[in-house]
Amino acid sequence: MYEVEQKYPVADIKPLEARLMGMGATWHGSVEQVDRYFNHPSRDFAATDEALRLRSTGDGMAITWKGPRLAASAKTRREIELPLIEAAVPAAAGVEAAVPAAAGVEAAVLAAAGVEAVVPAAAGVEAAVLATAGVEAAVGESTRDEASSRSRVALDRWTELLEALGFRRVREVVKRRRSATVAWDGAEIEVALDHVTGLGDFVELEVLAEADGLAAASRRVESLARQLGCTNPERRSYLEMLLAAP
Numbered sequence: 001m002y003e004v005e006q007k008y009p010v011a012d013i014k015p016l017e018a019r020l021m022g023m024g025a026t027w028h029g030s031v032e033q034v035d036r037y038f039n040h041p042s043r044d045f046a047a048t049d050e051a052l053r054l055r056s057t058g059d060g061m062a063i064t065w066k067g068p069r070l071a072a073s074a075k076t077r078r079e080i081e082l083p084l085i086e087a088a089v090p091a092a093a094g095v096e097a098a099v100p101a102a103a104g105v106e107a108a109v110l111a112a113a114g115v116e117a118v119v120p121a122a123a124g125v126e127a128a129v130l131a132t133a134g135v136e137a138a139v140g141e142s143t144r145d146e147a148s149s150r151s152r153v154a155l156d157r158w159t160e161l162l163e164a165l166g167f168r169r170v171r172e173v174v175k176r177r178r179s180a181t182v183a184w185d186g187a188e189i190e191v192a193l194d195h196v197t198g199l200g201d202f203v204e205l206e207v208l209a210e211a212d213g214l215a216a217a218s219r220r221v222e223s224l225a226r227q228l229g230c231t232n233p234e235r236r237s238y239l240e241m242l243l244a245a246p
Contacts, residue, residue, distance in 0.1 A: 001209070002070075002078050002079065002210070002211065003076070003077055003079040003208060004206065004208070004218055005074065005204055005221065006075060006233050007075075007202050007205075007233065007234050008203050008225065008233055010202055010230075013201055016203060016230075019227075020182060023182050023184075024182070024183065025181065025191065026180060026182070027178070029179065030176060031057050031176075033056070033057050033173075033174070033176075034152075034172060035055050035172065035173040035174075035175075035238075036055075036159060036169065036171075037051060037052065037170040037172070038053070038167040038170060039170050040167065041167060050065065050066060050067055051239070052065050053066075054084075054155055054159065056155040058147065058148050058151060059147030060085050060151060061084045061085045061151050061154050062084055063082050064082075065081075066078070074221045076218060079208075084154065084158065085154055170239070171239060173197075173242060175194045175197065179192050180192075184224045185220045187217070187220055189205055189206070190205070190207065192204040196238050203228070203230060205221045205224055205225055
């Protein structure tokens, strides 16, 4: 699977939010993301245009490899992402639904890294029932703090594992991300409104595509950007921008 994305600097986020709401975008909440990047022990990812990242999202974490960018107007590259701890996913009505931690990941893998899986809140309660009643899932502040702390511990333990294998830590990228999806030209486009520490505000438009659908995916992203009034695309990653900053 390939990631086709483009990002744009945003001077004022409010008009962009209004345009997305007018297009019927579905909002998925806001989360702080801590992205920790690593370099390979035997090849320079800056030279090969690859990236290896651990991402902590409050109560979840994932590891992602991104391949070299392909020649295209939108940033297009192969991406492989594996969940290490699954975050609680908000329901459509804004209700937090409990999702089992580390879905699809063997518990032995987490145990080997010294990480305990997050125990789902309100187990056995259907999110749809909560949404219909307009009731939020009972996840107290202390529970969220505990989950966030567990995720941070997991980030440090997986960092320890990668460094033991010879990977070198490069830098962290910290951002507050508000996510949405919007239907456009026959596809669901992922929209991220990012406030990146040290860089400012950006909007990212992203869609996943197979190799034979890359050209169409790129056209969709570019046409949606025009509809939203986004100009001056930024092809560098947030990591590259931070490393280049004085």
